[in-house]
Amino acid sequence: MASSGSQQTPPxxxxxxxxxxxxxxxxxxxxxxxxDGTLLASASLDKTLILWSSPDFTLVHRLIGHSEGVSDLAxxxxxxYICSASDDxxxxxxxxxxxxxxxxxxxxxxxxxxCVNFNPQSNLIVSGSFDETIRIWxxxxxxxxxxxxxxxxxxxxxxxNRDGSLIVSGSHDGSCKIWEASSGTCLxxxxxxxxxxxxxxxxxxxGKFILVATLDSTLKLWNYSTGKFLxxxxxxxxxxxxITSTFSVxxxxxxxxxxxxxxxxxxxxxxxxxxxxxxxxTDTAISVxxxxxxxxxxxxGLDGDRSIRIWHQD
Numbered sequence: 001m002a003s004s005g006s007q008q009t010p011p012x013x014x015x016x017x018x019x020x021x022x023x024x025x026x027x028x029x030x031x032x033x034x035x036d037g038t039l040l041a042s043a044s045l046d047k048t049l050i051l052w053s054s055p056d057f058t059l060v061h062r063l064i065g066h067s068e069g070v071s072d073l074a075x076x077x078x079x080x081y082i083c084s085a086s087d088d089x090x091x092x093x094x095x096x097x098x099x100x101x102x103x104x105x106x107x108x109x110x111x112x113x114x115c116v117n118f119n120p121q122s123n124l125i126v127s128g129s130f131d132e133t134i135r136i137w138x139x140x141x142x143x144x145x146x147x148x149x150x151x152x153x154x155x156x157x158x159x160x161n162r163d164g165s166l167i168v169s170g171s172h173d174g175s176c177k178i179w180e181a182s183s184g185t186c187l188x189x190x191x192x193x194x195x196x197x198x199x200x201x202x203x204x205x206x207g208k209f210i211l212v213a214t215l216d217s218t219l220k221l222w223n224y225s226t227g228k229f230l231x232x233x234x235x236x237x238x239x240x241x242x243i244t245s246t247f248s249v250x251x252x253x254x255x256x257x258x259x260x261x262x263x264x265x266x267x268x269x270x271x272x273x274x275x276x277x278x279x280x281x282t283d284t285a286i287s288v289x290x291x292x293x294x295x296x297x298x299x300x301g302l303d304g305d306r307s308i309r310i311w312h313q314d
Contacts (some may be wrong), residue, residue: 002286008250009019010252012268012276013251013295015276015278015297015311015313016300016311016313017310018310018311019309019310020307020309021042021052021057021059021308021309022307022308023042023059024044024306025071025078025306026046026306027044027045027069027280027286027303027305028042028043028286028299028302028306028308029070029072029183029286030043030070030072030244030287031043031181031287031299031300032285032287033074033291033296033299034096034287035077035079035292036079037294038053039051039079039096040051040052040062040298040308041056041082041096042073043073044069044082044306045069045117046068046069046262047064047070047145048063048064048066049073049094049206049305051068051082051096051290054069054291055294057310058307063082063094063100063102065092066092068086068088068112070087070114071087071112071113071115072115074116074117074118074125075096075118076118076122076124076233077118077120079096080095080097081092081095081096081122082096082278083106083118084113084115084270085113085115087112087212089107089110090109091116091127091137092104092106093106093125093139093142094100094107096236106137108135108144108147109133109135109156111129112154113127113128113197114129114291115155115156116158117137117158117159118160119164119181120162120163120164122139123138123139124137124138124164125137125166126160126238127158128154128157128158129155130155131148131152132150132152132153132155133148133149133155134155134158134167134169135147135148136148136181136184136228137189144201148179148184150171151169151172151173151175151177151216152192153172153197154172155169155170155172156171156199156200157198157199158201159201159202160181160203162193162203162205163207165182166179166249167179167180168190168203168210168213170198170199172197172198173192173198174192174193174202175194175198176190176191176212178190178197178224181309188224188227189214190210190212190222190224190227191192191269196218197214197265198213199213199241199243202244202245202246203224203245204221205247205291206223206309207224208221208225209221209223210224210283211245211246212229213238213242213244213257214238215239216239217234217237217239218238219233219234219245219257219267220232220254223291233255233257233271233274235267235274236258236259236261237258237260238259239260240260241284241302242286243259243260243284243285243286244257244287245258245288246290247269248287250290250294250308251295251304251313253268253270254269256288257288258284258285258287258288259292262280262281263277263281264285265277266278266297278299278309280299281305281307281308281309282301283306284301284302285300285301286300286302287299288300294312296311296312296313298310
């Protein structure tokens with residue numbers, strides 16, 4: 001074994017397809033593993049969410065209640081709750097345990113709710129909408145505590161940093177902005193181009209960096225404090241959809257993203273080199289999620305596919 005002090009990258013072990021999950025009747029829009037790794041949640045344009053058990057990937061429960069398609073979902077830190085964002089202009093908070101009740105309906109957005117996340121303390125939810133606003137909601141009461149007129153086009157992505165003090169947002173207007181969660185003040189505009197549209201943003205696990213996807217088939221890793229970008233990841237196709245990407249940290253550090261060429265891509269975070277392209281979906285791979293402790297990836301396919309594929313690294 002290399003000593004802990006060395007920066008030697010271990011040889012890359014490829015992921016292989018182990019399961020295909022079918023349960024949705026329309027495009028699967030989002031997949032996310034719970035933070036404790038015991039459940040996988042999927043959201044769909046069929047208006048439902050499904051909870052799947054991990055590791056055996058059996059269907060545990062279907063969450064029914066939204067009147068239009070669901071675009072995004074988020075887990076609370078303790079893995080007890082799910083929040084879903086829908087084209088019906090609402091968000092719903094669900095109990096992820098028996099009896100899987102819908103506990104709150106969050107109303108206030110005036111157009112499709114497209115993205116959602118809990119803060120790490122999980123007392124607040126942030127949402128972004130086609131109404132161009134970001135809303136912050138109190139989990140306990142379901143009340144909206146702040147409306148931020150954030151962008152000039154649909155908000156595609158919202159995410160809290162590690163301590164919950166900051167929110168990053170991206171929009172079709174081409175900008176990526178950092179907000180103070182407590183006041184709703186814009187602290188920094190990281191990108192302010194008209195083109196290309198910003199399709200996805202996410203803080204790195206340590207909170208120092210922001211991963212930004214744009215509709216010119218590019219992923220960039222930005223340093224939040226300096227406002228400079230450090231790395232570019234490319235080779236995938238992303239010109240139309242808001243495809244999610246994420247950090248894989250269970251065995252080496254990688255960037256994982258879906259793609260419009262129906263594949264899932266993995267890049268070495270430091271070297272920026274593409275290390276693997278996972279083939280099998282029959283439509284755009286729109287969403288990817290990494291298991292918190294095991295070397296597993298789940299990916300979701302759009303309407304020509306409608307499946308979730310599970311990939312495992314031996």
